[in-house]
Amino acid sequence: MIASTPPRTTSEVQYQVMWNRLISVVEEQAQALVRTAFSTSVREAGDLSAGVYDAQGHMLAQAVTGTPGHVNAMADAVAHFIRRIGRENFAPGDIYITNDPWEGTGHLHDITIVTPSYYNETFVGFFACTAHIVDIGGRGFGADANSVYEEGLYIPIMKLADRGVVDQTLMRIIRGNVREPDQLVGDIYALASCNEIGHRRLIDMMKEFELADLSGISEFILSNSRRATLERINALTPGMARGEMRTDGYAQPVDLKVQLTIEKDRILCDFAGTSGLDKKGINCPLVYTKAYACYALKCAIAPEIPNNAASLAPFEITAPDNTIVNALHPAPVALRHIIGHMVPDAVYAALDQLLPGRVPAEGAGCLCNFQVSLRPRSDAPAPPHARRAEVLTFNSGGSGARPGLDGMNATAFPSGVMTMPVEATEQVGPVLIWRKELRADSGG
Template identity: 35%
Template sequence: MTAARAFDPVELEILWQSLISTVNEQARALQRAAFSPIVREAGDLANAVFDRRGRMVAQAVTGTPGHINSLALGAAAMLEEYPVESLAPGDVLITNDPYKTAGQLLDVTVLVPAWRVPAGGGEARLIALFGSTIHHTDVGGYGIGAGGRDCFEEGLWIPICRLMTGDGAGGSERNSDVWKFILSNVRQPDHMAGDLHAQTASGEVGAQRLATLCDAHGLDDMEDLADEIIERSEAATRATIRELDAGSHRASAVLDLADGSLIDIVCTMHVDPEAGEITVDYEGSSEASPWGINVVANYTHAYTTFTVRSVLNPDIPNNHGSLAPIKMRAPEGSVVHAVPPQPGTARHVVGMFLPNALLKALAHLKPSGAMAEGAGAVWTMQVNGHHDDGSPFITAMFTYAGGVGARATKPGLDACSYPTGVSAVPIEVVEASAPVRFLRKALRPGSGGNGAQPGGLGQVIEFEVDTARPWQLNAVTSRLTEPPQGIFGGEPGASGSFQVNGEPVTTQTRITLQPGDTVRLELPGGGGYGPPVDTQDRDGPVAS
């Protein structure tokens, strides 16, 4: 048995930065090649490299926490069904199984093995896998929105299978039956095909760069490097937790939906310094909703680990090692642990809301990391209908963010997609893809909660659709009655408002609108931090 290679600190840092550069290049290739605006313009994606055991070693900077940390678990699930020993050069795996990956059928995961011929010659050996998860425009079924009543109604379910197969000469060819099934069940087959090829090609870019890295540094594979990175990351995370006091801290937050129903998120954070572990237990949270907002365990785990890590020590690399000491428990069948066939296309409404409860519990452990509640999930819109000549149109999903909660030393950010990190698809791109006309897009004055540090502002958006025919809108909103709460005496931010022609909309389902109808969105503002201060200070008026 060959002894594990030892890495000195300088060499390890060079290899680490080269590995990060590799996955970042994979992400850039995917974003540039993607057909869907939500990927190309907004960055609704994740990219990472995995070792032969399915452990995430490094992630790209671009992407969302929900995708990347779900991918960290999803890749291992894919390799359980297709072990590395069963794969051949040219094979590519695919799935959108929501309960094993990112929680909604629109998020498709592709895993591309990286092969390398050893320096001494012989057969190519699988040395790593490059994974990506992206939000596809359509997978058939109900489409964007919370109206699907089970996962079968929500769209096409792609089980873990081979998207591409090896051609025997080191190349790939389509698994034609799988491609036929997929493209026959979606509304925009060209977009789907283009995005799948972009995912495959970007994985191949990563594989090529990794082979170059191995050649340059005399590595036969990346097993020893992966072990070193993962072990160091885990040790650093456990050391951070060991500095905390033992104890349990309970917190909660309330989320309201458009139909007036309330979702309780309850978390108890158990700190075990001796083991160097934190366990977050969601016992007491609401049962699963009949609407498609339920969160699978992977996605709950993703935003749980993201929030805990970002407060305690965000400088430690995000990989299998740093995620391992953070455990998560959630009752099966609850809104934070959906099981088949509970629906979840709009699971981001709850998933992106989780930090509002988690940050309250973390405030007991690290007060300097405390933050008031923010708007939570981005609001998502999708418009479809027919042009005047009868030809159909459908927009990619476009998203808008409210205000972020204030922090101990800084105001909340205005109209910022926290915690997801996606950008808004530019209105020019939306208008170019469909007859949507934006009438207004501006910050919402006064929507941030007052405090020693004020909450971030929400925004106001108005749009209409230029067609002589009825059209449909799938909208996912929240925080319409329950405003984001302040912290330590800070005041709440403003709640949101979703209107059509000035009238509130109180449904979770797709709505049909008429020519000339105007949609108005008023997104929530973030809560304030600390008691409001005097409106005058020594330098003059404090900006609101």
């Protein structure tokens, strides 16, 4: 009689090694996107996100490179892909796409690509990534649209590739509706390629550790992250505080108001009382508000706990419908970051009353983004070398003073994106920048 081999068990040390490996996998995924993207917003500023998800659509790990607005919003997006596509329609070689502001990451200028991952013909999870692309058609990257319909081409959640075959009809529609078709299509392929790189590295890891699926490592990551986050929250003194800030609007100021409540096992942020929808495209879908409110709380309370579905879950964000931080379709949302980047400061205005000496002061907040749309003249014959160009440049002010330390110059908090070099901006279009500097004592 031959003795049976006992089932192989995985130790906590091995799971911790796998967890760290997953973070490395998605960081390589993000760096591949940086190296291959066409848009300067990705290549130069790092305005992107990348992550790996289990078979249920829970985010397990995110890349270090990327922005909280993209990462935390994308954490919720995969569930929409599962619902819209349907598990029964998943297949190896599939690639899914959207730029839906409410089921993606907040405005039409973000393309999100989701790829199901298969190992030995078994579905094991997803890779997802998002990038801010320079042009999506419509009125361009500005606040002048009256509704989302004017802001550019809308791509619902759908298959970009079905069993490895790219939908060329979709590609022709995209090319026919944007000003820089080669650039946008190049970015879409870069997004799809970086997911494929993440998939390959995941399969290498699964082979090395003899994993049939991700259920074990998923349970380890999510249970430990949730427990650690709850321990941090429950170590705080329960309480409630209100915070608010006023920012310049267009026709009138915008008021952000938040009630923050620390309870057992959760922290609540309620934005009741915040200004209503704006006629300009600075309105913010709730998914983006949630992304930055959660980021602010996590930075202050559990900064060293890796970002994933479980470590974000105890932070609950609500806002009344059609306030400027919970804009419903079809509100214009192209510049939703103008409000979204102010959300952490409003949250910190409340949190500072409950945890004094822990949060930073207000900084520059929102990025200063300039987009120049250049086209050959139409009132006279254009020179032979004239060409269309979309030039986008990101500029950061500075972060607010930290407890015991000054703020950091030219550093974007909360977005984390990088200021674009002058040379990179001049290289992509017929633009010359004569002078760029920080004004002393301006706060960025």
